[in-house]
Amino acid sequence: MPAPETAPVARMADAIRFLSLDAIERAGDGHPGAPLGCAEIATALFTRHLKCNPADPEWADRDRFVLSNGHGSMLLYSVLHLAGYVGMPMEQIRRFRELGSHTHGHPEIAAHLGIEATTGPLGQGIANAVGMAVAEARLAAQFGPELVDHRTYALVGDGCLMEGIAHEVISLAGHLRLGKLVFLWDDNRITDDGGTDLSISEDVRARFRAADWQVLDADGHDVEAVSAALARAEGDPRPTLIACATVIGRGLPRLEGKRGAHGGRVFPADLAEAREARGWTDPAFTVPDDVAAAWRAGTTERNRAAYESWSDRLAALPPEARAEFERVMQARLPEDWRAALRPIRERLAGAGEARATIEVSAEILADLVRAIPELFSGAPDLEGPTRHKQDLAAFTATDRSGRYLHYGIREHAMGSMMNGMAAHRGLAPVGATYLVFSDYMRPSLRMAALMDLPVITVYSHDSIGIGRNGPTHQPVEYLASLRAIPNMLVLRPADAVEAVECWEMALANRHGPTSLICSRQPLPALRRDADGENRSARGAYVLAEAEGGARAITLIGTGSEVALALAARDRLQAEGYPTAVVSMPSWEAFEAQDAEYRRATIPPGSIRVAVEAAIRQGWDRWIGEDGGFVGMTGFGASGPAEELFKHFGITAEAVADAALARLRGQPGTQ
Amino acid sequence: MPAPETAPVARMADAIRFLSLDAIERAGDGHPGAPLGCAEIATALFTRHLKCNPADPEWADRDRFVLSNGHGSMLLYSVLHLAGYVGMPMEQIRRFRELGSHTHGHPEIAAHLGIEATTGPLGQGIANAVGMAVAEARLAAQFGPELVDHRTYALVGDGCLMEGIAHEVISLAGHLRLGKLVFLWDDNRITDDGGTDLSISEDVRARFRAADWQVLDADGHDVEAVSAALARAEGDPRPTLIACATVIGRGLPRLEGKRGAHGGRVFPADLAEAREARGWTDPAFTVPDDVAAAWRAGTTERNRAAYESWSDRLAALPPEARAEFERVMQARLPEDWRAALRPIRERLAGAGEARATIEVSAEILADLVRAIPELFSGAPDLEGPTRHKQDLAAFTATDRSGRYLHYGIREHAMGSMMNGMAAHRGLAPVGATYLVFSDYMRPSLRMAALMDLPVITVYSHDSIGIGRNGPTHQPVEYLASLRAIPNMLVLRPADAVEAVECWEMALANRHGPTSLICSRQPLPALRRDADGENRSARGAYVLAEAEGGARAITLIGTGSEVALALAARDRLQAEGYPTAVVSMPSWEAFEAQDAEYRRATIPPGSIRVAVEAAIRQGWDRWIGEDGGFVGMTGFGASGPAEELFKHFGITAEAVADAALARLRGQPGTQ
Structure with missing residues (x-):
């Protein structure tokens, strides 16, 4: 014209x-x-x-x-x-x-x-555009070309x-x-x-x-x-x-x-x-x-x-259909989305099984996709190891109704396309890959944070716990580097129940991206409470309080290392030192708590030891410069996971020793 | 056959x-x-x-x-x-x-x-291979096809x-x-x-x-x-x-x-x-x-x-030619390479001019290429802003003698190709780009660290100091994320003399990569000593000692913010507080010093305030959890640089105030 x-x-x-x-x-x-x-x-x-x-x-x-x-x-x-x-x-x-x-x-x-x-x-903009075009095609299949x-x-x-x-x-x-x-x-x-x-x-x-x-x-x-x-x-x-x-x-x-x-x-x-x-x-x-x-x-x-004719078509819709369209296009989750998490939480808390948190995350997703129709999953050629396809059909050239995208071995595309989907609105993108590959999509992660986009990336293979595949595939610095991105919510659940809680936090985070960091290896069940209180939402919380007296020692762990902190606590308690364990799935969420809660959870000036199979950078914020830290100081190695944890000294004994050394006034030992 | x-x-x-x-x-x-x-x-x-x-x-x-x-x-x-x-x-x-x-x-x-x-x-391996092929072509031009x-x-x-x-x-x-x-x-x-x-x-x-x-x-x-x-x-x-x-x-x-x-x-x-x-x-x-x-x-x-015939040809070479070939293929720098830095250091210390450290780095490179024939420079379409081509001819399809590669807008290729050149041996690769684009090459930076490769990347545009181009181009989390990579030497010089010192450190680092982080904006000359002692090599050093009594306050800065620390010191000294300023171009180098030097330079338990136009992550290691930090808490903004520093509160006044608050027992103010 x-x-x-x-x-x-x-x-x-x-x-x-x-x-x-x-x-x-x-x-x-x-x-x-x-x-x-x-x-x-x-x-x-x-x-x-x-x-x-x-x-x-x-x-x-x-x-x-x-x-x-x-x-x-x-x-x-x-x-x-x-x-x-x-x-x-x-x-x-x-x-x-x-x-x-x-x-x-x-x-x-x-x-x-x-x-x-x-x-x-x-390069980011064109990749955003491709994500927008995917969103359009999927939404057209869902709502029809009239809308x-x-x-x-x-x-x-x-x-x-x-x-x-x-x-x-x-x-x-x-x-x-x-x-x-x-x-x-x-x-x-x-x-x-x-x-x-x-x-x-x-x-x-x-x-x-x-x-x-x-x-x-x-x-x-x-x-x-x-x-x-x-x-x-x-x-x-x-x-x-x-x-x-x-x-x-x-x-x-x-x-x-x-x-x-x-x-x-x-x-x-x-x-x-x-x-x-x-x-x-x-x-x-x-x-x-x-x-x-x-x-x-x-x-x-x-x-x-x-x-005008589009507006008329929208106005002519049944109220429910119109409300649903407007809901997804305003990036509002369904009113009752949290309810979808209750049954799986009860199931997991009840079962009390050791589970790989990446597997748990996939099961949670399977429940959520029924409650949240705009969830749109995908992975860069890691459908098998991440399991985040579940029963979803693939979005393809001939079937636009699918809700899973096979991105191919293209992590960067996934990251930026998810940004485009979120910017378009109408889809709630979730991508799953290995934690080490977050570096491939890092420019797009930063853009998601800068754009306040609710993009969720689920990472598996989060530490030396992956074992024999070796240092190329073992994240060491990634928790620090993701935590460094402003407006990025980083979550590392310690077990299946925390995984449910972290998923709730991820979905509730509407103005920025979330990195949900999961293990490949099974993690023992540490939480059996099915009452539904989201303890992870406070960022850090006392998982096991000191017993037999005033708290002398605070051990802090994240993810797979919380179990090590609990084992160290057993020894310290047995030796007569009242010891608490704090699980800390999210620094950002903890930082957002009031000072009183933070002081009560991790008392400043007390004996504090953190354990995380990653580098120390940033931990001094929580444990002080004299705090104990048990973790990695360099890259990993190729070998069985259990040998690697010993080889790098990430053990319950090391955690307990670090606490005892500080009790004796020898902070330099760790 | x-x-x-x-x-x-x-x-x-x-x-x-x-x-x-x-x-x-x-x-x-x-x-x-x-x-x-x-x-x-x-x-x-x-x-x-x-x-x-x-x-x-x-x-x-x-x-x-x-x-x-x-x-x-x-x-x-x-x-x-x-x-x-x-x-x-x-x-x-x-x-x-x-x-x-x-x-x-x-x-x-x-x-x-x-x-x-x-x-x-x-993808990394094939990019390494392309870098190896470049190295072969360049070396063939230099040493001839017989070798x-x-x-x-x-x-x-x-x-x-x-x-x-x-x-x-x-x-x-x-x-x-x-x-x-x-x-x-x-x-x-x-x-x-x-x-x-x-x-x-x-x-x-x-x-x-x-x-x-x-x-x-x-x-x-x-x-x-x-x-x-x-x-x-x-x-x-x-x-x-x-x-x-x-x-x-x-x-x-x-x-x-x-x-x-x-x-x-x-x-x-x-x-x-x-x-x-x-x-x-x-x-x-x-x-x-x-x-x-x-x-x-x-x-x-x-x-x-x-x-055998190749060995014969090598053996038949004049001793000097043979030694030179063996030197570069063993990745040993020329014996006297440090001498090449002396004249430029004297010149810069003598001139005492405010200079953008990226410009200074380019001038240093211009001197070094004459002394170190294996230096091989390049940039991803940022020849103008980084100036790291200098008088070097381009390496092209028809001229293999060139020592500068126009990588095009391909940062990731540059990173991995440099790894390939270093792994091949015979070239000492240097790449120059903006600091924000390090995210595009992050997977290759990690591989350089994992492979112990002496690859130098020079970054310009290192903070909100770039001004109006806005938050997409303003690094905030990059110092933290580069410092997080094990075996990565991160250097951020505060002025022209420190830039020379940092270049010396970069070249001396033979078993891992170096990130040399430079400003786009001019930085005042803080060092005028031409004696040749490399004070930056200790990682951190007292640039200005406290006067008028025992040190009450230690202010620590890096790069462009060291000048702010000096200005804050002027005020604090005037108010009667003996205040030292520590310039800290490299955390890794400081970490490698003995405990006594570290304690003397940044006394634990003392009033410490750090200033860096970047996030705090990791600084608690040096200033303690109650230390003062003046820097960024989120992304930058588009506006004139001088307005941005005020807007984000990164000023000499804020540094002095943070110290005074701690003297008065109010650490919460910063």
Whole structure:
């Protein structure tokens, strides 16, 4: 559908250019290359194709647009302003890159503003987009095309495509035939170092074709050509790459087509020169009326009928169906989700069996998927060891009703796709892998935390307890490195009951990601209470109180090592030292308790010994610099698990000895 | 060159199968799928093509073989035993996966045994191999083909190729035309989850062709066919992919061709069945004489002439040239390398200018490359901001003499390729990027630490000090997460002189990787001493002693925040509190000092306040649980750097206030 002829398309695109240049010049830095080079692409997409309602940016059935080359943030802000998005007045454009504005250096997720994802670290945005397209396909299968029928677009630069994660998602998107997914490639043949020929010779088009994408070419400065390609994308069952030939920094004579355009400074003289060259006579931070009208016509007015008829369809639904749709699209869990955990907790507490917590987690999931229909599981080729498929059908190219994704051996894709699903809303993603592979997805874990996304990753194989597979597969530093990520909830249950409690904490955590860390090896049942109080939710709690007098010693453990602390307590009690054991499944949750509870649970100044089959880093916060720590000081080794715990000195005896040494005033022994 | 007809090739391959099966059955677990499925591939490569000398495994000009699918470790151990490698007697095969053996669950680097890299986390091995091929090409240009003319082979599984890092290195290897690089793809159409069609539809061959590789097909169970393909690889200027069609677990009737073959348990009955099926009558852990003879003929004897003539050429070199070649291939730095740092230290100490430490690092590198010819720099498309190219020529497809690699936007490739270069020996790799992108290469950083490889990564943009680019690009948790990796030396210099000292520490660290963490913003000169004593080498040292009495307060800072600590000291001294400032560029180096030095530098029990524009995790080790900490508690924000430091309360005032609060017995204020 062509835009009304109120303003020539060239002026509509130039409006992006001058808003961006004005803002970048005023801020003193920024990245002019992409906003200038992609002005026509954005004009074609936003004014002729993108389903959106600037007055209702969070419209559930809107098309999603991800600016994967996030450094070109002014492109997005300019477009949102021109389209009339309610949160993007000119004041925001003027305040580009100022502290407290919405117009950050890189876009930061804010669906109410029209910003679908935080982008900047290259490759993340396109992977988010693939996750969004999965969410759309699954939700369309669930709620029908009357409610869910939208497309996902990502603008991508050469950098996004060079990053490894790109190929993971390109391959998987082709495999899944995500036909409503379109990548618009800003093919400008320039990166920060200079010409792309410095580092790539690959035939990018052939690479996409090999992954079963439709590949189209378009002149990226021809709105009609880009629009025609977008129309062709709509009619193909495969995902589509549109290679848009562009000139970086187009319209800025001094930098146009040059390496310096990427992030180069823009000066007042540049603005004058650009205005002269493009015949743009309006002052800074203004949009000519005809251009503004054309943008509104191409966005709000073009979509008005679709929005209204969709709203009518939603309103016409039975109240229950409507409420359910709105619930999942607002990322609210079902009212009674906690009830689903009660039976399994009772079962596990009653059985009292030694269980691998990864197995328990899988059983919990099997119960939860019945209560929480938006749960969407998956693993990177570890269905067998993680067991988190259970009875779920696979989400495939031909069956969109499945709720389990075989990600293949692509951890990074899983991480970022889960972010995309959560950002899209409607799915509650859960991914399962080995703890050591969290490093492969670490950039996406950080983005989940930065975006406040409720993404749950369940990790198995959490320590030297895996045994013979050796140090490559034995996490040692991972508890510390995950705890280091701000806004990441890290949980390490000690037994089956704690695993249930930790799952409840994970689901209750709605504004950030959770790492649920499980053992491969069976852990004895330490908790038999079925009353339903979630003791883990306090982060740390007294599992066994000191007996026979005032507490002399506090032993603190997490996960598989809590049992060692209990065994050490037996010896210490027998030797006459009243000893408590604190189980500490979550540092973050404990930190959130009031000071009184924290002091009562782990008394400062007392004899404290922690045991965890991992490095000490961070433990001094809880045990003091003179506290005892029994754990790892370096990498693991290949051998049977029970031998490894002895070899590395992680034993009940070592824990007791560390406490006794401190009682005798010899803290240096551990 | 065909192997002598002393034993049919089928028996040579079956010898791999039965050694592997015997070992896996005895260990009780392992991964039989690859050793059985790749027995013919390995036989073809090792007995007809691989240049090696089992009596001198570290022969500098040997071909490199990397088992990228490291879970198939028994394949490698069996082959090394059959070839007669000096460190792989039958005793080691018997002790597969035992604590203390060399035959670990996954191969662990030990060139003296014939193991070129630690592998297991998928994708790492092939990236190491690409780095090795770069090292070979660069060294061949430097020392000539008489000394350096070898190939690099990697055996890769589907998992390796699905990982994102694979595409990064496939693309780059094609671009660089690494013609002596061969990937042997175990194309068995099975992964852990089941058929590869669960997660991939991609035309892998077309993908490699798109990246300008030669692609060949071979029946992976036909030694002749694999050998013919290997011969064709030798004659092509492009890197070669040989797609070897195989059956996973071939020869183990119960699991052959099945998903369970990947990591399934092997029982005595399986062994009996396999022996029956293949007509293998020899007892466990024995190699028939004819087979042993054929293996020796195909390896040691086939290579004897090449080894001897190479040794003769080396011996015939002028002593100085020979010594230089041996020096770099033993990864020893030039005797006088430290001298190269003296002039720049004097210059910087004398100038006393405020400098960005990333700029200083680049200048240091410019001096070092003249003194250390094996230094090999590079960056993932950040040549401009990191400046670590200096005057170095680029290593390209047509110029192998260059010492700077444009990695493209491929951080993970850079990390693992540097590991490969260091494992190959002959190059001393240095990579430069932004600190936030270390997460993209984190799996390779861990492998560098695990492999004890002297790899130096220089990071710029180390805190909120980068300003307006915002939280996606502002490291907050990275100092903690890098410090968490065992055997990783983390350095954060406070000014130009400390930057020189830290570079000296980085180069002196020969048995593990170094992270050298630099600022983008200028840091004032705090050190003007040109005497050459490396004070940073102690990890932490008193930069400014308390005056006017016994030390009452110790302020500790790193990097850009040391200047804040000095400013806080000015105020505290003015208020009458004798205050010392400790600069602490390296926790690891400080930890290695004796207790007396540590106590004297940061007295336990005293008033201690640390300041670092990062999270607190781990600082309690140095300041105690009641110590003061001024830093970050969450992610950063987009705004001017100076505003951000105020916004997040990282100021000299806050540091002084935290100390004063503790003097007054109110530790809770910070």
